[in-house]
Every structure is written in structure tokens, then in C-alpha cells.
Amino acid sequence: MAAFLKSLILMIALVIAVHLLAYYLIQHSVLDRPLIWVVNHIGSTPVLAVFGCVLFLALFFWTSKNMISYLKEIRSGLQQLASGKLDYVIPLRSADELGDIALSINVLSKQFNELLEEERNAEKTKNDLITGVSHDLRTPLTSILGFLELIEKDRYQDEVELRYFVSIAYEKSLRLKRLIDDLFEYTKLNNGMPLVLAEIDVVDLLGQLAEEFVPSLEKVDMLCQIHSTESTLMIMADGDLLVRAYDNLISNALQYGQAGKLVDIHIEKIKTEAVIRIVNYGEPIPAQDVPYIFDRFYRVDRARTADFGGTGLGLAITKSIIEAQGGRISVSSTAKETIFETRYSLLQHKA
Structure with a gap:
């Protein structure tokens, strides 16, 4: 449209200029006889009309050659994408409709590439x-x-x-x-199992769960202590799944923290979050294993067979449970202690 309007305006201006020039030549030039003959036998209007059309086409081609070149570049880019080069990016050379088209193609290509990568990862x-x-x-x-x-x-x-x-x-x-x-x-x-959400007091829940572990703790001569800065911390969660998650974490602390003889559970409120840390003082997790500790079937001690370790799914299940309820879980390990930390948003009760 811009090329069309530009060509039209230039054509009108040039036709007017040519008309004035012809009028001037008829009045003051030796070329007046041929011009007068053209005007008398053909007519100034048809001549100007033909001249204007030819001029318009020439001007439109001249003003739109950049657009045509850009269209060819976009077409070439589409051919690159069609051949499988999904990382190809069409250069953005203008801010007009063609630039918008090129941008849209690039965005679509990026999204398709990401979907394809996700599909590959899923496979x-x-x-x-x-x-x-x-x-x-x-x-x-x-x-x-x-x-x-x-x-x-x-x-x-x-x-x-x-x-x-x-x-x-x-x-x-x-x-x-x-x-x-x-x-x-x-x-x-x-696969998105439906959650049965309810208001849960994590201080009370972990207190009851720690009591249920007393027989297991006594068998291995260990002690579990709860340290809470709050008497009550309410979150919205699925109680049964939450129990399963912390059962896994405490069992893990018992299994791999026996050398320390102690499991500490710290519960506190930090800003608008309930923060729970389960600490054991056994052998540390090697630094190279920490990023993969929540991966399914991953076992820290590669030399340990499945007979002596867990199924390799406990921590993966725990992570899935925590994140399904809007929480976060992380792990840190030093020569002194191993900490599994979970965080949840606290319920905000209106006054």
C-alpha cells in the first residue's frame, strides 16, 4: 500500500509537471507544431493518461523493488524451514506488514522447534x-x-x-x-492425579509422623527432634500425599544418616512461606550426585545393588508430590549435614 500510494503521488506530480512543460513548449518553443498536432489529432487527455499509466508502472516497480527483494528473502527463509532447518531466522528488515510476517514466521518456527524438542525429550x-x-x-x-x-x-x-x-x-x-x-x-x-486439597497444619502433621517413626528410630538407636518457631503453620495440600512425601524423606534420613544418630526437623515461617528442613548427619551426598538426586531410578551409591538400596523412585515421587501441591524441594549436603528443604505458600486468612 505504501509503494502504491508513493507511486501514485509521484505519477500525479510528474504528469502535472509534464503537462505544464508541454504548455510552456507550445508557447515558447520550436517544438510547438508537433505538440499542437498531437493535441489536435490525439488529444492531451489520452496522451497524459497513457503516459501516466506507463509512468505509474515504472514508479511502482522502482518503489517496490525492495519489497519484492524482501519477499524473495522471506520465501527463501520458508524454503529453509520446510527443508528442516527450524533454527533458521528470517532477518527483520522493515517495520511494515512484511516485517510483521517475517516476525510471525520466526515466532512460529521457534515455537514449533521447542515443541519438537519437547517431543524428543518426552520420547x-x-x-x-x-x-x-x-x-x-x-x-x-x-x-x-x-x-x-x-x-x-x-x-x-x-x-x-x-x-x-x-x-x-x-x-x-x-x-x-x-x-x-x-x-x-x-x-x-x-499424569496429573487429582488432589484432595484441605487446610493442613504442617507442624501437627510432622509431629504425628515423627511419633510414628519412634519404633524404627529405636531399632537403629537414633533420635528424631522437631524444632518449630511456630505452633501452627497452615497450608493448602493433600494430607495423604503429604504424609507419603515426608515419610519418604524421614525414611531416607534414617537409612543414610545412621552414623549421625540424629534426625532434626526444623519448621519455621519465612515471610509468606512455611519452610521445613529435614536434616541428617550421616555420610554426605557427593557433589556430582546432588543435581540428579530427584531423578527416577537414580541411586547415589552406584556400587550398591538394588537389594540394599531403595527402588530409586522414592525421592522422585517426593518431588512430584511436593511440586504438584505448589511447593518446592531442594537438597544440600556437606561433610557436616545433609538437608532436604521444602517450601509452601502459607494460607492467608482474612481478618
Whole structure:
């Protein structure tokens, strides 16, 4: 439109100038006879009309050549994108409609590239999950089948050895069930399991949960202490899932913090958040493992087999539960202590 208007204005100005020039030449030039003949036999209006059309086309081509060149550049960019080069960016050379088109194409290309990358990551995640599940299910299942085969073929010396084989197969079966249960729960959480939200007092909830761990603590000669700066801290959460998350964190502290003989639970209010820190004083988590501690099937001690470690899903489930309820979880570990910190927005009650 800008090129059209510019060409039209220039054409009108030039036609008027040519008309005035012809009038001047008729009055004062030796060329008056040819001009008078053209005016008398053809007419000034048709001549000016033809001249104006030709002039307009020439001017429009001249003023729009940059636009045509930019259109070719945009077309070339679209061909690059169509060939699979989704990171190609069309240069923005103007602020008009063509510039807007180029910008829109670039934005669309970026969004499509991001979606494609997310799809690739999702596919890789699915494959990794299948690989991890296959490995962790196969290990106990192989042991179960091995001991059942010994029993089936009567390859045991006496009833004592038979009971020993049965006991091991039973323990492996329980581990297999725990792994399947954890995997099922992890899948449900990551597929958007509906939450049953209610007002929860985290001070009271963690106090009750710590009491339930007393027998387990006494077995390993450990102590759990709660330190709270507040008597009540209310958050909106799913109580059952919250219990599962902190059950995992405290169990983790018991399993890997026995050397420290103590688990501390610190609860405090920081601005508008409830902050809970679960601290154990056992062996530190190696610095290279900290970024991956919440990844599914990740075990810090690679030398430890699945028989002695967890399923590798406990902390992944905990992270999913915390984040599904709008919370955040992080971990830090030094030679002195390992801290799992969770944060939630506090309920703001109107006066």
C-alpha cells in the first residue's frame, strides 16, 4: 500500500509537471507544431493518461523493488524451514506488514522447534523409563525364578535350606511389589492425579509422623527432634500425599544418616512461606550426585545393588508430590549435614 500510494503521488506530480512543460513548449518553443498536432489529432487527455499509466508502472516497480527483494528473502527463509532447518531466522528488515510476517514466521518456527524438542525429550524420557523399569524389575524377578527353580527341581539339602530359599524368594517378591507400587504411584502423579486439597497444619502433621517413626528410630538407636518457631503453620495440600512425601524423606534420613544418630526437623515461617528442613548427619551426598538426586531410578551409591538400596523412585515421587501441591524441594549436603528443604505458600486468612 505504501509503494502504491508513493507511486501514485509521484505519477500525479510528474504528469502535472509534464503537462505544464508541454504548455510552456507550445508557447515558447520550436517544438510547438508537433505538440499542437498531437493535441489536435490525439488529444492531451489520452496522451497524459497513457503516459501516466506507463509512468505509474515504472514508479511502482522502482518503489517496490525492495519489497519484492524482501519477499524473495522471506520465501527463501520458508524454503529453509520446510527443508528442516527450524533454527533458521528470517532477518527483520522493515517495520511494515512484511516485517510483521517475517516476525510471525520466526515466532512460529521457534515455537514449533521447542515443541519438537519437547517431543524428543518426552520420547527419550519414555525410553529411559522403560529401560529403568525393565532393569529394576528384571533383577528381583530373576532371583525369584532362580530360587523357585531350585525348589521345583528339589535341589535343596533339607527343610532348613528349603525354607531359606522360600524366604529369599518371598523377600524378593516383596521388593518387586514395592517397586511396582512406587512405579504406579509415580506414573499417577506425573499424569496429573487429582488432589484432595484441605487446610493442613504442617507442624501437627510432622509431629504425628515423627511419633510414628519412634519404633524404627529405636531399632537403629537414633533420635528424631522437631524444632518449630511456630505452633501452627497452615497450608493448602493433600494430607495423604503429604504424609507419603515426608515419610519418604524421614525414611531416607534414617537409612543414610545412621552414623549421625540424629534426625532434626526444623519448621519455621519465612515471610509468606512455611519452610521445613529435614536434616541428617550421616555420610554426605557427593557433589556430582546432588543435581540428579530427584531423578527416577537414580541411586547415589552406584556400587550398591538394588537389594540394599531403595527402588530409586522414592525421592522422585517426593518431588512430584511436593511440586504438584505448589511447593518446592531442594537438597544440600556437606561433610557436616545433609538437608532436604521444602517450601509452601502459607494460607492467608482474612481478618
